[in-house]
Amino acid sequence: MNTRYVTxxxxxxKMTLQSNDLGLLGAWFETQTTQPKELGEYCETDPILNNAIKQLQEYFSGSRTDFSLPLAAKGTAFQQKVWQALTTIPYGETWSYQDLADAIKNPKAVRAVGLANGKNPISVIVPCHRVIGKNGKLTGYAGGVERKAKLLDLEKME
Structure with a gap:
């Protein structure tokens, strides 16, 4: 299946978005380590990518609090379960890794949940930035902890 991307x-x-015919495969900030080496064909006319850009622009302007895009991230069954649970964290709220493990009904999988969270390929839209340490501290973020803090601050403006 052909993949397309745009920045x-x-x-x-700067963000890079990647899609295929099924949906959005990834959304990465320029410094993220989770971006694949091969992105496919550069395309400014892909409807999925253009819709994602529009929704992200609305999010960054404060006029959008949730996303409605077809998602097609590739990962293990466990990662998919964690990423799906991430989409249920309400805008402006944070969960601990324990909360996320509890949400997938696997409370002992806190470390595995943390690893899956860190491999989330769809930044912002699948809000891994809303997961923080049990003690309330900001923990790692593939896009950088400073960016994570800015995303959380943006959501507090609501």
Missing amino acids: FDTALG
Whole structure:
């Protein structure tokens, strides 16, 4: 299946989006380590990518609190379960890794949940930035902890 990608500027830096015919495969900030080496064909006319850009721009402007995009991230069954649970964290709220493990009904899988969270390929839209340490501290974020803090601050403006 052909993959397509596009880049665009946001308030928090350049993002790369990738899709195929099924949906959005990834959304990465320029410094993220989870971006694949091969992105496919550059395409500014892909409807999935253009819709994702529109929704992300609305999010960054404060006029969107949730996303409605077809998602097609590739990962293990466990990762998929964690990523799906991430989409249920309400805008402006944070969960601990324990909360996330509890949400997938696997309370002892806190470390595995943390690893799956860190491999989330769809930044912002699948809100892994809303997961923080049990003690309330910001923990790692593939896009950088400073960017994570800015995303959480953006959501507090609501």
